Amino acid sequence: xxxxxxxxxxxxxxxxxxxxxxxxxxxxxxxxxxxxxxxxxxxxxxxxxxxxxxxxxxxxxxxxxxxxxxxxxxxxxxxxxxxxxxxxxxxxxxxxxxxxxxxxxxxxxxxxxxxxxxxxxxxxxxxxxxxxxxxxxxxxxxxxxxxxxxxxxxxxxxxxxxxxxxxxxxxxxxxxxxxxxxxxxxxxxxxxxxxxxxxxxxxxxxxxxxxxxxxxxxxxxxxxxxxxxxxxxxxxxxxxxxxxxxxxxxxxxxxxxxxxxxxxxxxxxxxxxxxxxxxxxxxxxxxxxxxxxxxxxxxxxxxxxxxxxxxxxxxxxxxxxx
Amino acid sequence: xxxxxxxxxxxxxxxxxxxxxxxxxxxxxxxxxxxxxxxxxxxxxxxxxxxxxxxxxxxxxxxxxxxxxxxxxxxxxxxxxxxxxxxxxxxxxxxxxxxxxxxxxxxxxxxxxxxxxxxxxxxxxxxxxxxxxxxxxxxxxxxxxxxxxxxxxxxxxxxxxxxxxxxxxxxxxxxxxxxxxxxxxxxxxxxxxxxxxxxxxxxxxxxxxxxxxxxxxxxxxxxxxxxxxxxxxxxxxxxxxxxxxxxxxxxxxxxxxxxxxxxxxxxxxxx
Numbered sequence: 305x306x307x308x309x310x311x312x313x314x315x316x317x318x319x320x321x322x323x324x325x326x327x328x329x330x331x332x333x334x335x336x337x338x339x340x341x342x343x344x345x346x347x348x349x350x351x352x353x354x355x356x357x358x359x360x361x362x363x364x365x366x367x368x369x370x371x372x373x374x375x376x377x378x379x380x381x382x383x384x385x386x387x388x389x390x391x392x393x394x395x396x397x398x399x400x401x402x403x404x405x406x407x408x409x410x411x412x413x414x415x416x417x418x419x420x421x422x423x424x425x426x427x428x429x430x431x432x433x434x435x436x437x438x439x440x441x442x443x444x445x446x447x448x449x450x451x452x453x454x455x456x457x458x459x460x461x462x463x464x465x466x467x468x469x470x471x472x473x474x475x476x477x478x479x480x481x482x483x484x485x486x487x488x489x490x491x492x493x494x495x496x497x498x499x500x501x502x503x504x505x506x507x508x509x510x511x512x513x514x515x516x517x518x519x520x521x522x523x524x525x526x527x528x529x530x531x532x533x534x535x536x537x538x539x540x541x542x543x544x545x546x547x548x549x550x551x552x553x554x555x556x557x558x559x560x561x562x563x564x565x566x567x568x569x570x571x572x573x574x575x576x577x578x579x580x581x582x583x584x585x586x587x588x589x590x591x592x593x594x595x596x597x598x599x600x601x602x603x604x605x606x607x608x609x610x611x612x613x614x615x616x617x618x619x620x621x622x623x624x625x626x
Numbered sequence: 627x628x629x630x631x632x633x634x635x636x637x638x639x640x641x642x643x644x645x646x647x648x649x650x651x652x653x654x655x656x657x658x659x660x661x662x663x664x665x666x667x668x669x670x671x672x673x674x675x676x677x678x679x680x681x682x683x684x685x686x687x688x689x690x691x692x693x694x695x696x697x698x699x700x701x702x703x704x705x706x707x708x709x710x711x712x713x714x715x716x717x718x719x720x721x722x723x724x725x726x727x728x729x730x731x732x733x734x735x736x737x738x739x740x741x742x743x744x745x746x747x748x749x750x751x752x753x754x755x756x757x758x759x760x761x762x763x764x765x766x767x768x769x770x771x772x773x774x775x776x777x778x779x780x781x782x783x784x785x786x787x788x789x790x791x792x793x794x795x796x797x798x799x800x801x802x803x804x805x806x807x808x809x810x811x812x813x814x815x816x817x818x819x820x821x822x823x824x825x826x827x828x829x830x831x832x833x834x835x836x837x838x839x840x841x842x843x844x845x846x847x848x849x850x851x852x853x854x855x856x857x858x859x860x861x862x863x864x865x866x867x868x869x870x871x872x873x874x875x876x877x878x879x880x881x882x883x884x885x886x887x888x889x890x891x892x893x894x895x896x897x
Contacts, residue, residue, distance in 0.1 A: 319723030326714040329770035337747035437664035502891030
């Protein structure tokens with residue numbers, strides 16, 4: 305307890321002093337940029353501040369078809385990546401929760417991609433997907449199947465499977481985007497496995513035991529005991545995976561041919577140009593800093609609304625223990 | 627669910643093969659000749675082990691310089707994050723001061739600010755400070771992490787408060803207590819926080835790409851990306867370079883995998 309007379313004594317001051325270094329850095333590089341960005345977004349801003357333009361950057365962004373297209377690509381990407389990561393993560397974790405031999409080794413292997421660099425693994429994968437001498441096309445050739453252009457294919461998977469003309473070329477995510485999604489899933493599934501495993505092992509064994517005595521086995525045990533009890537973890541993972549996928553940069557950038565110059569990133573035909581790439585190239589290659597910042601704020605508001613929606617749904621659906 | 631043990635192992639092994647295949651392919655190709663690397667049908671194990679690919683890759687671009695830059699950046703970030711987080715976590719866990727909960731809430735709220743937004747303003751700020759193309763720009767903006775503060779606060783809360791009260795009654799200063807009691811007792815947590823900060827900085831692409839422009843300031847990730855465009859036809863050299871980029875993080879992870887996995891499993895700390 306703090307003695308009333310000593311509120312601003314030496315002990316109290318110490319608290320602020322200990323917080324000062326972290327607080328100053330957070331203030332300078334996380335809070336201040338938020339306000340400064342809001343300021344920048346109201347200017348025509350190239351290499352330096354040029355002219356005050358009010359909200360016209362925002363009107364520009366909202367009328368920019370390239371921007372909306374990048375958001376659509378982002379939505380395809382997020383919807384393709386998040387559920388798969390969660391389902392795969394849960395399935396693998398529930399297999400690993402059985403106390404089988406080599407559990408630690410499996411966990412280690414699945415987690416390995418997560419600690420490597422996205423640039424390095426993006427380069428490895430872009431070679432595996434290479435249209436001329438990549439591993440996947442070699443496998444297709446061995447099976448006497450036609451080779452694919454993978455990361456260079458702007459057509460959607462439906463357009464590829466169905467007879468020509470049945471679907472327009474722009475319908476659905478391109479094969480290239482699906483390839484990017486596969487690599488993303490490969491990279492993050494281990495993270496989901498580890499978080500799920502921690503959640504699953506935290507469920508008391510007696511709960512399962514009691515359900516078993518009541519006759520719940522197999523699927524019913526899973527449906528009525530495990531899934532409800534693990535739902536806070538699922539909810540947590542869904543929220544952070546959505547935010548993470550919305551902000552993906554390095555993996556998309558590397559796989560789609562972005563180099564130090566930033567050229568070509570988001571190809572083919574812009575079908576992998578997610579919102580972060582739109583913001584980055586507008587800023588880095590075109591030097592439209594005010595416009596790019598306005599776009600970043602629009603994305604932020606959309607993501608905030610999406611997270612808020614998830615929270616509301618989560619509130620109603622998630623079962624907490626106790 | 628009732629699945630036999632064998633089936634479980636088969637499923638898990640399939641997943642493990644799918645997960646490790648790119649690593650295997652990277653390693654194997656890094657030792658092949660370029661002709662063998664793009665041969666059809668592909669060879670799984672190199673017919674000829676060309677260890678000199680690594681020497682050639684190192685000579686083909688200033689990789690030692692990239693490694694040094696990344697090492698300085700990542701070590702700097704790790705030291706900075708560990709220090710600022712330990713100090714802040716100590717205040718939140720042990721000290722009483724007005725507005726403690728409010729400030730903690732404000733710290734957590736900064737997690738909501740997305741990197742897309744801070745990227746451009748931070749670029750403008752470091753340019754104004756004349757930090758562009760310096761290590762200060764690579765290190766200082768990454769020097770505080772709310773998730774690390776959170777993780778350390780949890781670790782510090784596990785230390786009995788009686789210990790703190792007793793030390794205080796004995797006239798021990800808070801700095802002495804932090805340094806002599808809390809830090810030694812929380813060694814593994816501090817190591818995990820430091821290591822995760824190191825890995826995050828080592829693997830980062832976006833910020834070093836934006837904050838530096840000259841070759842002598844490039845980090846490993848930016849350098850690797852540049853290298854990939856220069857040697858786009860020599861896959862064996864490219865794979866040797868990626869192995870070298872990934873190796874330090876894998877080694878660090880293997881050394882402290884149990885602590886890292888537990889830290890992430892229980893807090894959901896992302897990178």
